[in-house]
Amino acid sequence: MRLCLCGLLLMTLAGCSSNKPMINTSQSLVMESSVLSAGIITDEPTLASRDGQKRASSVLYNERETPVTVHYRFYWYDDKGLEITPEEPAQTQTVPAHGSTEVVSQIGNLTASKVRLYLFL
Structure with a gap:
């Protein structure tokens, strides 16, 4: 019984050891639930090379009447899954009612091979 309680305590403490969420770099789109509740939908970002730079884009669609x-932020990663710095600050975009907009x-770092788009309100 004592061993079982110790094991349960260790599992609980291990689950609480970090306040940072685990992020999978292969997950290219992260949306907070409030974004979905607000009527915003989108696809995963697309990557392209243009004028010696990597470009990521995604179209946001608003299904609501207002x-x-x-707010959004792109995170860039290299082939090894390491985040490329410097980080861009969060940006803000207003999506028109029943409309769309591109973020x-x-x-300029051509070693960038992966991108993740994080959306929040």
Whole structure:
């Protein structure tokens, strides 16, 4: 019984040891639930090379009758899954009612091979 309680305590403490969420770099789109509740939908970002830079973009669609202001940030990674710095600050975009808008990020580091788009309100 004592061994079982110790094991349960260790599992609980291990689950609480970090306040940072685990992020999988192969997950290219992260949306907070509030964004979905606000009527915003999108696809995973697309990557392209343009004028010696990497470019990531995604189109946000608003299914609601009112404009929605969304905050977003692109995270860039190399082939090894390491985040490329410097980090871009969060940006803000208003998606018109029953409309769409494109969010874009560019980086001059050609070793960038993966991108993740994080959306929040």
